[in-house]
Amino acid sequence: EIVAAMERMLAAGGPLTGRHVLVTSxxxxxPIDPVRYIANRSSGKQGHAIAAAAARAGARVTLVSGPVTLPDPPDVDMRRVESARDMLAAVEAALPADVAIFAAAVADWRAADEAPEKMKKDGNAPPPLALTENPDILATIAHRTGGRPRLVIGFAAETQNVVAYAQAKRARKGCDWILANDVSAQSGIPGGVMGGDTNEVHFLTAEGAEAWPPASKTEVAEQLIARIVAALGPLEIQS
Amino acid sequence: EIVAAMERMLAAGGPLTGRHVLVTSxxxxxPIDPVRYIANRSSGKQGHAIAAAAARAGARVTLVSGPVTLPDPPDVDMRRVESARDMLAAVEAALPADVAIFAAAVADWRAADEAPEKMKKDGNAPPPLALTENPDILATIAHRTGGRPRLVIGFAAETQNVVAYAQAKRARKGCDWILANDVSAQSGIPGGVMGGDTNEVHFLTAEGAEAWPPASKTEVAEQLIARIVAALGPLEIQS
Structure with a gap:
């Protein structure tokens, strides 16, 4: 009976059949030098869960992922990158897309000068590390005048004033929706949001904020995909 | 026949039975703030292989490991840490040891001031990141006057002048041996040393340098354990 249900679904296509969904994770x-780097804490679990849910809903999915230790979700086109600059290039190369979901924890800053050889301790105090701002992938794509995805969705990981910071971010970045969460140790999520399997998000749109109940990252992904399906409506067949 | 051989080995004990071997990996x-950190590239494969080989040789093994995605080697006492300061504390707590092998890629520097909340972009150029030197775990243990392990062994990952830099490091740190390798992209190791399964090391002692042929990280570990067995000699039974 389950097999029969799956066959009916495959024959009918899912609610996102014919759509291209781009996800970062x-x-x-x-890099600071050949052996050192600056990183953000992110397991990739939420982004990978969204890519998997989009594929289950029938979408063609491109998943642009930084270094993670997760298995590739089934039926997605994987693009592996390291730095924010690589990620932006991979995202731009993957357009056009109907929906772009930026779940990656992109480093805001990188070392201003990457050293070609390993930096040595010389017994003196280490020099301060000059930083420079990385490209803002979410804002870059959300502000495109040509070829902007119909839905551009960002994430906000905050440690304080979660909803207020995230609403300001939504306006500033020019994206349609933001999923915001509290990544502080005081979030109340057992084991913490980062690296864990549970998430508690605030779903922010131009209309306001909804607090979604704590749920598995797969459930959060499915809830997001359901909202995307509702927002996009039926596929318009181009004649 | 294999089972019989294993039973003989277990009955007889391995060549390191009765020894305590401490390994970092x-x-x-x-941490820079709750979501950002500075890291070194290190898969932990070489350190974990050494811990596993020491356990197979009959030693009691304490493995102090930073964040890796490898399975725990069998029959070792795992101590998981994040920062260099945590690692030094775990190493000191695990002493005394007959042999200490420092295979971890410890960050030389950390952020001078860890921010309690996530640092925000404010539209200006980011401030330079003030760094401060981390404790030198290898030198700290090698220079102990009381309770120094009989053999203190370090690693040197270099991108240029590999043997010369590593010999200077051996003298400066006060350790007995150094395993040095070339982690540059030009090392000639397919896929690179870092993260890969192959290693090519120079084995440095007070007597000079030996170039070991390229080998799997397990083979390098077993060769190192054989040298340790030879250097320690038979166990002196305390009466």
Whole structure:
């Protein structure tokens, strides 16, 4: 009976059949020298769960992922990157897309000068590390005038004033929706959000904020995909 | 026949039975704020292989490891840490040991001030990141006057002048042996040393340097354990 149900679904296609969904996931690694880098804490679990849920809903999925230790979700086109600059290039190369979901924890800053050889301790105090801002992938794609995905969705990981910071971020970045969560140790999520299997998000749109109940990252992904399906409506067949 | 041989070995004990071997492995992660950190590239494969080989040789093994994605080697006492300061504390707590092998890629520097909340972009150029030197775990243990392990063994990952830099490091740190390798992209190791399964090391002692042929990290571990067995000699039974 389950097999029969699956066959009916495959024959009918899922609610996102014919759509291209682009997802970013994981951290970025920003090199300081050949052996050192700056990184963000991100397991990639939420981004990978969203890519998997989009594929189950019938979408063609491109998953641009920084370094993670997760298995590839089934039926997605994987693009592996290290740095924020690599990630932006892979995202731009994957367009056009109907929906772009930026779940990666992109490093805001990188070392201003990457040293070609390993930096040595010389007995003196280490020099301060000059930083420079990375490209803002979410804002870059959300502000495109040509070829902007219909839905551009960002994430906000905050440790304080979660909803207020995330609403300001939504406006500033020019994206349609933001999923915001509290990644502080005081979040109340057992084991913490980062690296864990549970997430508690605030879903922010131009209309306001909804607090979603704590749920598995797979459940959060499925809830997001359901909202995307509702927002996109039926596929318009181009004649 | 294999089972019989294993039973004989177990009955007889291995060549390191009665010895305590302390191994560090993996990278350290040095927090900048709750979501960002500085890290070293290190898979932990070489350190974990050494811990496993020491356990197979009959030693009691304590493995102090930074964040890695490897399975725990069988029959070792695992101590998981994040930062260099945590690693030094775990090493000191695990002493006394007959042999200490420092295979971890410890970050030389950490952020001078860890921010309690996530640092925000404010539209200006990011401030330079002030760094401060981490404790030198290898030198600290090698220079102990009381309770120094009989053999203190370090690693040197270099991108240029591999043997010369490593010999200077051996003298400066006060350790007995150094295993040095070339982690540059030009090392000639397919796929690179870092993260790969192959290693090519120079084995440095007070007597000079030996170039070991390229070998699997397990073979390098077994060769090192054989040298340790030879250097320690038979166990002196305390009466």
């Amino acid at each position: 994981g951290p970025t690694h920003e | 993996g990278p350290t992660h040095e």
